[in-house]
Amino acid sequence: MGSPQVKIRLPQDTANSYEWNAFVRYSIDVLDTIDGASKYGEINEGEVFLEIEFIPIENAEELVEKVLKDRLKKAKKETEHMGLALMKNSTCFGCHADKATHTGPSFSEIADRYENTSTHIVSLSNSILEGSKGLWGNTEMPSNPDLTVSETEQISKFILEQGAKKNNWIIPGLEGTFRIIEKPKNIEQGFYILTASYTSTSKMRGQDSILLNIR
Numbered sequence: 001m002g003s004p005q006v007k008i009r010l011p012q013d014t015a016n017s018y019e020w021n022a023f024v025r026y027s028i029d030v031l032d033t034i035d036g037a038s039k040y041g042e043i044n045e046g047e048v049f050l051e052i053e054f055i056p057i058e059n060a061e062e063l064v065e066k067v068l069k070d071r072l073k074k075a076k077k078e079t080e081h082m083g084l085a086l087m088k089n090s091t092c093f094g095c096h097a098d099k100a101t102h103t104g105p106s107f108s109e110i111a112d113r114y115e116n117t118s119t120h121i122v123s124l125s126n127s128i129l130e131g132s133k134g135l136w137g138n139t140e141m142p143s144n145p146d147l148t149v150s151e152t153e154q155i156s157k158f159i160l161e162q163g164a165k166k167n168n169w170i171i172p173g174l175e176g177t178f179r180i181i182e183k184p185k186n187i188e189q190g191f192y193i194l195t196a197s198y199t200s201t202s203k204m205r206g207q208d209s210i211l212l213n214i215r
């Protein structure tokens, strides 16, 4: 029993090279010996995530190729943040997204409101455990009695860190479109690393990382 195979697909004509501000259409192929294949509709798309990481190169004198090679190697080996893994395992993504507001506030809104300090981690962790109402609006967040305090603290840390990364996104689903940012004034070059991952029903994780070149 191996890890699921995951592959990111982009339109072939782009050669993984995009202009600033361009839309990037992607799809993710998943193949797992037990769960089946995404092309036959056998994969639960709620278990498939694309992580998009922006890499600014402020000074092209840097050894760009080396930096990128190292980052890509790191992305390929990287294990998932515990907090993210726990959220994927729970119901959170049914109501929350990284940068978009759904039933609950986005990670980005949460990170804008609370600084990443131990006091806020404790209070967020408590909201997740006990449920919450009235802090953001009239909709209630149900309690999560099946999580432990150390788990909800991991999750809170993850939400605050990820929410604060304005140019990095996490999007669930087997396909979609995202938009490359406008060129920041202070940088010479930019790249994105895309990492797609799938966690199978037998809790095996497969992933794929690729590099996008921004022109």
Ligand code: HEC
Pocket (backbone or CB within 6 Å): 087, 090, 091, 092, 093, 094, 095, 096, 103, 104, 105, 110, 123, 124, 127, 128, 132, 133, 134, 135, 136, 137, 138, 139, 140, 141, 142, 144, 155, 156, 159
């Ligand atoms: C049924 C929808 C729903 C689910 C499922 C859900 N949330 Fe929420 N969440 C909300 C809503 C609505 C709020 C805003 C509550 C309020 O106004 O106090 C919220 C608020 C939050 C906050 C901010 C709390 C604060 O103190 O400001 C965090 C953090 C959070 N959710 C994390 C999670 C995590 C982690 C999970 C999964 C374990 C989760 N949520 C599952 C709807 C949901």
